[in-house]
Amino acid sequence: MLVPVILSGGAGTRLWPVSREGHPKPFIRLADGQSLFQKTALRARKVADTLMVVTNREYYFRSRDDLAAQQLDARYLLEPFGRNTAPAILLAALAAEDAWGSDACLLVLPADHLIEGEEAFREAVNKAEALARDGFLVTFGVMPTHAHTGYGYIQQGEALGEGYRVQAFREKPEQAVADRYLAEGGYLWNSGMFCFTAGHILSAFRTLQPALFEKAEACHRASPEAKALSGAVEIDACHFEACEDISIDYALFEQAANVAVVPARFSWSDIGAWDAMAALGQPDASANRFEGEVINVDSHGCYVRAEDRLVAAVGVEDLVIVDTPDALLVARKDKVQAVKSVVAELKARKHDAYRLHATVHRPWGTYTVLEEGRQYKIKRIVVKQGASLSLQMHHHRSEHWIVVSGMARIVNGETETLLRPNESTYIAAGHQHRLENPGVLPLVMIEVQSGEYLGEDDIVRFADNYGRQ
Structure with missing residues (x-):
């Protein structure tokens, strides 16, 4: 049985002011009206008959409404607060083993990625599932289209039929190093998507992270189904707090010997900042991309998102302008990664705009x-x-x-x-x-x-x- 596990809840601070703590990145609506979370769920249901969602308790009802709008349903694990991907995936694996047995194959998908190419996605999932059932912990590597410095890289090793053994994981590189990776070949963008059986991932946690496994198992036993939330499991806060805040990459994938990568040929983006969001739209003759009611007078290379009122851009170049009812962002395109610093300052000031919309x-x-x-x-x-x-x-x-x-x-x-x-x-x-x-x-x-x-x-x-x- 293949069980997609959607990890949903990253705040997406570089997409402020649309993404906020109370309205995180997975719920951002794209031009077609669907959220990134909805797109991920629809994509997952095309390769499997059931869904599991791991999200913050505060996002449960919003998640349920988003899925109901697409005639979808899911099992939910509700975190009282964030604890990174390793505890989330470990608890999902324990829940999956209880529900479907240790042979259940988990397909872990972040909720806030955009993927285009349905057949290529299905093909990659089939290859990953085959490797997972042979005992591998599988990650998906995206074929790089350019020397991107904002992604981690995976170096391919020996061929395994359906994929490759992972030789090494590489951190986000400097531009010169990214250029070398692209020129040499054999390097893939690390997508943050995974596939493995419940039994194999739990065995890896027992061996490589015994303390985390013990604490998560205690948390799993202490987290009964909450009838008030239609069967969703509310993760016990006291036991969950004892789990180490660590990513699945550091906890397992960079240590385990049985790690494989499947090169994925679909179009993929983690929509990490406003330049990536802007790239989704069609440019006009002056390389501008506009959403909402926008008047342009002699502006070039700009992205303008007008949510609630008219925005006029006059004689400006290479700007990102995002206007929401209670906050306005104006940034140079080459500085959009620094938007997270705005959120940090809002938090320091205890300003509600980092947390809530109007x-x-x-x-x-x-x-x-x-x-x-x-x-x-x-x-x-x-x-x-x-x-x-x-x-x-x-x-x-x-x-x-x-x-x-x-x-x-x-x-x-x-x-x-x-x-x-x-x-x-x-x-x-x-x-x-x-x-x-x-x-x-x-x-x-x-x-x-x-x-x-x-x-x-x-x-x-x-x-x-x-x-x-």
């Missing part, structure tokens, strides 16, 4: 901050059909709710009411309350908060359908 996704829907000032905040709230917020209370703020469209069932203290469009209600500070959409259409409301403190942490939950504290 529109924030929740299990029940979304809210958008429309305006905020001293002692007031205005939001647009959209609640999905049949969904409800938690039964909750705020100490420091009161709320006015106005229904714009749809129907709202509201619990306010001991009172329950139904509100229709153009009707409103008031929630006093200290009152237990709950908002529910009992209708078949999305509920859209305007919420006006007022009070001395309006932070999102001023919330006491008494009951919640989504397992939140």
